[in-house]
Amino acid sequence: MATTYDAIIIGTGQAGPSLAVQLASTGMKVAIIERKRFGGTCVNTGCIPTKTLVASARAAHVARHAAEYGLVISGSIAVDMKIVKERKDAVVRLSNEGLEKWLKNTENLTVYEGHARFEDVHRVRVGDELLEADKIFINVGGRASTPPLRGLDQGSYLNNSTMMDVNFLPEHLIVIGGSYVGLEFAQMYRRFGSEVTIVEMGPRLIRREDEDISEAIKQILENEGINIRLGAECIALEKRGDKVAVNVDCVSGDKTVIGSHALLAVGRVPNTADLNLEKAGIELDERGYIRVDDQLRTNVPSIYALGDCNGRGAFTHTSYNDYEILAANLLDGDQRRVSDRITAYALYIDPPLGRAGMTETEVRKSGRKALIAKRPMARVGRAVEKGETQGFMKILVDAGTKEILGAALLGIECDEVIHSILDVMYAKAPYAVIQRAMHIHPTVTELIPTMLGELKPLE
Numbered sequence: 001m002a003t004t005y006d007a008i009i010i011g012t013g014q015a016g017p018s019l020a021v022q023l024a025s026t027g028m029k030v031a032i033i034e035r036k037r038f039g040g041t042c043v044n045t046g047c048i049p050t051k052t053l054v055a056s057a058r059a060a061h062v063a064r065h066a067a068e069y070g071l072v073i074s075g076s077i078a079v080d081m082k083i084v085k086e087r088k089d090a091v092v093r094l095s096n097e098g099l100e101k102w103l104k105n106t107e108n109l110t111v112y113e114g115h116a117r118f119e120d121v122h123r124v125r126v127g128d129e130l131l132e133a134d135k136i137f138i139n140v141g142g143r144a145s146t147p148p149l150r151g152l153d154q155g156s157y158l159n160n161s162t163m164m165d166v167n168f169l170p171e172h173l174i175v176i177g178g179s180y181v182g183l184e185f186a187q188m189y190r191r192f193g194s195e196v197t198i199v200e201m202g203p204r205l206i207r208r209e210d211e212d213i214s215e216a217i218k219q220i221l222e223n224e225g226i227n228i229r230l231g232a233e234c235i236a237l238e239k240r241g242d243k244v245a246v247n248v249d250c251v252s253g254d255k256t257v258i259g260s261h262a263l264l265a266v267g268r269v270p271n272t273a274d275l276n277l278e279k280a281g282i283e284l285d286e287r288g289y290i291r292v293d294d295q296l297r298t299n300v301p302s303i304y305a306l307g308d309c310n311g312r313g314a315f316t317h318t319s320y321n322d323y324e325i326l327a328a329n330l331l332d333g334d335q336r337r338v339s340d341r342i343t344a345y346a347l348y349i350d351p352p353l354g355r356a357g358m359t360e361t362e363v364r365k366s367g368r369k370a371l372i373a374k375r376p377m378a379r380v381g382r383a384v385e386k387g388e389t390q391g392f393m394k395i396l397v398d399a400g401t402k403e404i405l406g407a408a409l410l411g412i413e414c415d416e417v418i419h420s421i422l423d424v425m426y427a428k429a430p431y432a433v434i435q436r437a438m439h440i441h442p443t444v445t446e447l448i449p450t451m452l453g454e455l456k457p458l459e
């Protein structure tokens with residue numbers, strides 16, 4: 001006999017819990033299922049722990065540079081990785097346990113702990129329990145991808161989840177993958193005191209960004225003593241005693257990097273292969289993501305997919321936005337859509353990269369007439385005052401509509417500054433709105449109006 005609910009939610013990532021609580025608050029009888037840790041990737045192995053570690057790493061970095069600011073610290077700066085991890089665990093626990101309590105104490109909401117699998121369109125099994133509902137919401141997220149690299153079967157590598165258990169300082173961390181996740185770990189471990197080598201298959205770091213951004217980021221990381229090996233087309237791992245050897249170049253011979261630990265950070269895959277989706281007839285795309293329409297409906301009318309598993313976003317804010325879109329559609333009759341949102345994210349190296357809208361490469365490819373403004377952080381007063389002038393900011397504007405097309409801001413505080421641009425983009429207002437705004441001095445954001453006064457045609 002199945003237990004009947006109005007709605008079943010699979011996964012407690014960044015969309016499921018808020019949706020569950022909101023549906024339950026309307027009097028619906030709701031079940032939510034989690035197989036591992038409440039809060040999913042962001043809370044346990046993604047955003048929250050990494051940004052907590054980034055904060056520890058920054059503190060170490062600032063302490064090492066204290067003399068430049070006139071501070072005298074006698075003795076060298078050492079990092080106690082056990083305390084770093086304990087601090088990270090405490091911050092994670094706050095969210096993870098808070099979420100668990102919230103869900104378990106919500107009226108009309110039942111929490112199941114176990115692995116959910118479909119039995120058919122309306123029924124889901126969790127262990128011995130069979131649940132059934134009119135509507136089912138899938139929020140199962142993703143995990144680190146493990147491509148078929150030679151030597152991976154020797155088990156001598158870490159990923160973003162196993163990195164969370166590290167409470168020691170790797171002597172030499174080899175980070176395989178020079179993109180968002182890999183770069184954050186690379187810089188933080190360098191700052192903790194490890195030797196770090198980034199091994200990237202492509203010709204440059206973080207290939208989705210413009211070339212000038214990739215180059216500036218490479219410079220920032222190299223300035224801190226990180227080794228960067230690009231164009232490593234044939235990566236292979238080999239365990240050598242207590243070391244790990246990473247082959248970085250198969251084309252021109254026997255080039256290996258030998259480290260104490262290897263971190264594999266080469267992308268993510270959705271958790272969709274072990275849900276028995278075929279029993280409900282739910283379609284996947286060629287990469288294993290659940291196909292959804294602009295309002296997050298799968299091909300089965302009563303089943304929806306939210307968050308990373310639908311391939312329409314790969315961030316906490318995109319997953320949470322999926323929840324908002326669905327709740328608006330289902331409960332408020334407000335026809336919100338995924339395509340209403342503007343690409344926005346940050347890369348949390350230090351200084352961070354804040355991104356919104358199109359890249360310069362995308363603008364050029366679109367063939368439209370555009371304007372561009374660029375300013376090095378060395379010409380931003382606040383950055384000079386703080387002694388942190390690495391990076392640059394650039395903004396692109398449509399020459400016809402005068403609307404902002406995109407921005408890439410690489411510099412101190414730029415993960416926050418980007419929002420002043422993003423909000424004007426959402427308002428679909430011409431750039432003059434922000435150009436004429438009076439901003440507070442001294443801030444990084446005060447230079448955005450100035451930059452917009454310096455726009456030039458994009459050649």
Ligand SMILES: Cc1cc2nc3c(=O)[nH]c(=O)nc-3n(C[C@H](O)[C@H](O)[C@H](O)COP(=O)(O)OP(=O)(O)OC[C@H]3O[C@@H](n4cnc5c(N)ncnc54)[C@H](O)[C@@H]3O)c2cc1C
Nearest residue numbers: 011013014035040041042046116140141307308314315316
């Ligand atoms: C190292 C790292 C750093 C990151 N940093 C950032 C950042 O700074 N900012 C940002 O916006 N994003 C960041 N992300 C991405 C962000 O973590 C994800 O985009 C976000 O967590 C997606 O959430 P989700 O809702 O799709 O699902 P997830 O958070 O992945 O949660 C899915 C949940 O579903 C559960 N589940 C899966 N299958 C089943 C099943 N069959 N039955 C029951 N339960 C199941 C899982 O156990 C998990 O708890 C980072 C990711 C990583 C890996």
